[in-house]
């Protein structure tokens with residue numbers, strides 16, 4: 001069957017549902033250049049307004065995931081699972097989760113992204129770990145592995161974390177750049193196909209999604225997040241994968257540490273069986289579900305218990321040590337993070353101005369303060385400072401007394417530290433004793449296989 005792109009755009013503009021071969025034609029044509037940018041931009045805008053059926057969304061996802069390399073892990077003698085978060089402030093969960101799940105016997109081939117705007121990225125956090133590099137030239141933790149090396153590392157360690165390779169989902173790379181400049185990012189079917197195509201091409205048998213909700217998240221409201229989560233679970237299952245989505249709170253930051261090397265510090269606390277309760281709970285819940293979907297535990301409670309055990313008995317920490325070493329980082333980071341990780345020259349406290357209960361925190365504002373310290377990027381090409389960021393000594397709902405540190409600012413220069421302190425003083429509020437801040441529950445919803 002031969003198609004004309006203009007006719008398919010018109011059909012979508014008029015609200016028709018396209019067939020699988022028609023969607024394949026558009027995506028194949030866009031990647032090989034026979035469908036030009038202006039036609040794909042028109043198609044994206046028509047989709048933005050008219051939406052897609054569940055079938056069309058799954059076909060779009062499938063066409064996009066097949067647009068480049070597709071990894072398979074069938075030759076391994078253990079199951080594989082992965083996790084994706086829609087991103088937030090202080091969300092370092094992939095770092096403790098990947099070694100914990102691998103320590104429990106399930107393979108984790110994880111292809112991650114970088115931070116943009118107020119959200120951090122797993123790759124930037126890992127790259128803050130210095131070391132000899134895989135080539136011995138001092139480059140530190142290396143996330144730029146070839147797919148062959150990635151596969152070999154997963155076969156040996158059951159886990160590896162790398163960045164996007166040029167030929168994984170080229171359709172998404174091109175389409176995302178186009179959507180970014182044509183006001184067509186905020187379309188549920190396009191977001192579903194974009195996020196899920198990258199994850200499905202990576203080949204893991206099961207996928208757990210963490211859809212963040214709140215001011216620091218891509219989805220600001222529970223309703224929006226539920227729509228996105230349901231559509232992602234549905235499309236993933238139509239493409240033959242086990243998928244579960246959790247909706248978790250991102251109205252305040254997750255955990256206590258925000259900033260690249262600082263989030264590695266919190267990761268090591270978690271892998272030593274400690275760390276903030278919310279980060280640990282999310283690690284155990286997501287990891288437990290990965291084990292359940294992979295079929296190694298009967299239910300999520302057993303999965304959570306297995307992940308918690310791996311955090312408490314040191315097996316996840318030992319797995320992290322091996323990951324760091326295999327990727328060219330200095331494995332001693334696990335024993336003495338303060339000696340290995342880059343340290344900001346200036347560390348200043350933000351003190352409580354009275355007695356009371358720490359009020360709600362706005363994740364977006366906290367994330368932006370951290371970006372202004374140099375921990376994040378405003379544009380893709382910006383450099384980041386791995387050492388800077390924020391460490392909260394108190395979280396919303398904690399009782400504090402006047403003069404007690406609420407937060408530590410880690411900065412490269414005094415002027416930036418002072419600006420962050422002033423911004424945090426304006427941002428952090430104290431409630432009278434006995435009052436609790438109004439915030440989302442940590443676990444808001446879970447969308448399982450129907």
Ligand code: URA
Nearest residue numbers: 176185190191194195
């Ligand atoms: N992240 C993605 O990878 N794609 C989208 O469309 C939106 C967020």
